[in-house]
Amino acid sequence: MNPGDTRAFAAQRLVPVLNGKGSLSSLDAELASSAIKERDRGFVKALCFGVCRAHPRLDALASQLLRQPMKQRDTDIQALLLIGLYQILHMRVPPHAAVSETAGAARALGKPWATRVLNGCLRRFQRESVALQAKVDRDAPVALWHPNWLLLEFRDAWPDAWRAICEANNEAGPMTLRVNRRHASREAYLQRLETAGLDAAPCRFAEDGIQLETPCDVTQLPGFAEGDVSVQDESAQLCADLLTPALADKDRQRVLDACAAPGGKTAHLLERFEADLTALDVDPTRLQRVSSTLQRLGLEATLQAADASDPAADESWWDGQPFDAILLDAPCSGTGVIRRHPDIKLARRHSDVAELAALQARLLDALWPKLAPGGTLLYATCSVLPAENSAQIEAFLSRTPDAVADMPDDLDWGQAAGHGRQLLPTPAGHDGFFYARLRKRA
Template identity: 55%
Template sequence: GLVNAVLRNFQRQAEELLAAADASEPGRWAHPQWLIDSVRTAWPDDWQRILTANNERAPMTLRVNVRQQSRDDYLQRLEQAGIDAEATTHSDGGIRLRSPCDVTQLPGFSEGAVSVQDEAAQLAAQLLDVRPGQRVLDVCAAPGGKTAHILERSDDIALLAVDIEARRLQRVTDNLQRLGLQAEVREGDARRPDDWWDGRPFERILLDAPCSASGVIRRHPDIKLLRRPGDIETLLELQGEILRAIWPLLAPGGMLLYATCSVLPQENQQRVAAFLAEQPDAEGRPLEADWGRASGIGRQILPGGVAQMDGFYYACLHKRATAPT
């Protein structure tokens, strides 16, 4: 009788605790309260959709190495292998699988025919619009997906990939090797270019800035546990330091593509606007595209939705050929 009474009491308390957790926002949305508040403030009409998307399973999206074959050709190879897939809408070299599979099942993966990369991340190389003969800097380059994509799309360019973490840089080297691509890969702190830069300017710079990663929570749910409210301020300072340090490396008339996998405006349009306000030779040109939504001079992609992309932000910063008078 006593054991049953204890069990009944435990069961009642457990039900009450579960009901209380479900009634609380962190329990209902499976996000910490500070992050719920941040997303709701930033996106009052979309916050519920963003949090829901963060809790859903992300699709497996591929990037075809167009140096080896066209997207249509690779779609045929997938069909022959019995893998159901469709072309992505916004990336011209992307393929989305109906259901994920092991990379070893992908035809030609080890020979560099294809890579795994979200469609939103694939837009970076398209936006960078590298021309033959240009020097390109990919700063904060690891693990190298965007580095490789730039090289796949571009002929006769010199690309320098820099990252502060030697361990992650190895992944850049491994990726390039598998894909049969070549770039100069260097360990270095983006805030201290004097340690790794040879003094020759770049016509294109990709800054995939360190950020909260609040747009890719569906791929990395541990972000919800690991990220702290105070991290945002630290990241904002770091983003500003890197922008200021690498801007002098950009040639007059050149373009820097600022990218994050964040949905927080502080790291995105506000960060860009603050930089433009302090940099007289920097010009922000509105980014026209059929994806995402206008957000400052850039465009914001929210996670999930019809396109099923990760949350990303892009803005194009141009260096004036002549300083304003």
Template identity: 50%
Template structure:
């Protein structure tokens, strides 16, 4: 049994190193890498370990690289990129994860051998032992942010740069959304307590429970049965922005993976919801989520480009449209730390054009008096306040409806929450209403 446990521990370290190698050196996204790697691990404890190592390693890579620069005589060559990834995985186990040092060192050294790097096992052992003894050098997390993005922060949020960086560096808590079709929030909180899991019910989030730290969904009572979902508080508040009458016709224009659409249906199963996504594989995840949560039996799912309405729209106007637009994801770096590695300034220019084209294409599909929620998980003005203001300037029959302080600080015609505020992700909200007969509604 001990041998099996040790072998499994080594396999988890190898998987973590391979995922990190893809993210750090081959431009792969962490989400995609974990999506492929985790299902291959049969033990849920190993899946949780790999995920924790990868996130922690990306958060401390500035400190890890400083250690390598100080502790080895010359930089590692490109052919040793997998070794660098393994060393980052090893450092992360010691700090910040705080795993038992003996087990972390032994399994990581054995992982080097399993990766065909037996000749470097002694180096791995020596470096990890030094990290255990001396600790990693301290560093400034701002150093992980590319210069163009630091410039945007200073321009957009001059008084909040340090708070944004700190909020993005911290591990996100686990936000739960209780399916009100399956039970009450208080009832589910008691089920968690019975399972030994403490949760709070934060004010201003009707369906939410908050758990400190990360928690595998396998440990959530009734997750597989659809009693609960994992969804950040900022994303949950999107449902609050749309006051929908029973039976309203609603479009979720960029729906995958379906959390926001499912939340709307949990609140009102009578909604006539249309869910779009340009990627058929991602759209299937929407259907899978609906099935798990027992919602959307009457929903319509289209694999289509929202901009090309002629390819999917039946001509009946919508009472409400949700546009959770493709964006830079700069508000969710605490959940996707690889954004700092992969996002480029030219990406932002392209995203701004996509967002504008979506707004312009979807607006004519909204009935007079209807509302369109434009939301992003970005903290950049170009995608948020500036984008919303530009839309108002070129759209005579659009007006922005006021949103309260519950959605964050004022930002042009909308509201912006910065990362970590109210323990939430960074998020932008604007609600546009279409005037009746091309006249502004006041």
């Protein structure tokens, strides 16, 4: 497959994302089943993720280069223009190759007329790059690579940190591992990585976490297929630490992971504690990923497909016995993990935040009666927006008399946020995450 076809594949994959009707979540599977050679798949992913990450700025530059906007039926050509700009600005592709191969990819899309348009736009950008960039960067959302509504949300929520949040979002996150302590210690696995020639260091906050200096394919990780290690961000690993007081050194506890897919936190809890765990998720397809994860790690849980926010669905999955602990890793805006899912910049709308907050409230209200007196509910999101985090928990506590905030006050990570704890994304560290631990009065 020639380079032009590789870029054409990336452009086609970006079309639904640019139109606000898709994401990059299935890109790996689509590449695996495509004719793209394995050695070229990393390049395609870099193009797709890079265009989404820098989209506000690339789109502004494209608008300066086009005489008139592309019609929707030609979104694939718009994608090629963004791909060309991204290569010139952010990749090591020789400029002449970025121009010629990107323009030539229009033929692979069956639109040879666009070759001249793309060639002209990209060559003009090469000539006028400095002036064009200076012009579009007068607009803060363009210069900071974020849609305006999201920029305003960050400024309102974090007046002293909003720029740092944007800058962290615009960098690819590090590759962080979670060692399966049922198999070996973190120190022992660090030695295995060193022997394999992979530079790594222990995470600062997560007890089982290791951060690689350079990301790699999981097939290069010693013992990955055998379940010795998993990929999971440091923020997400703190879930098990917060549930330790409720689950450690006790008889086998009944635990519910209410929004379990894809299964990382489910697996971590089972690696750490002897528990009778039910993994619940509304999407049966995504629940299959939980099953695959547990199978690789040699762990067991009861998997149930049902809507945890709908009490009418209780009979389909709940036996009526209360849980000693509940993990609610709630659906959210994902604004703390934009660096790992940059298509969020295109997929999310301002109206989504209120809709997600309403869903989170329904989940809290539906799950609380299923918690045993004296039990613990851990609420988590990968968001940095107060409406989904501190304000959500404040509202829940105000309407739930037997709920008590139980967040430790001696944590060395994150910052206080109402009755919870907020981590903001850091360039060389953890993702953005929020936790609030609640206890039901005995």
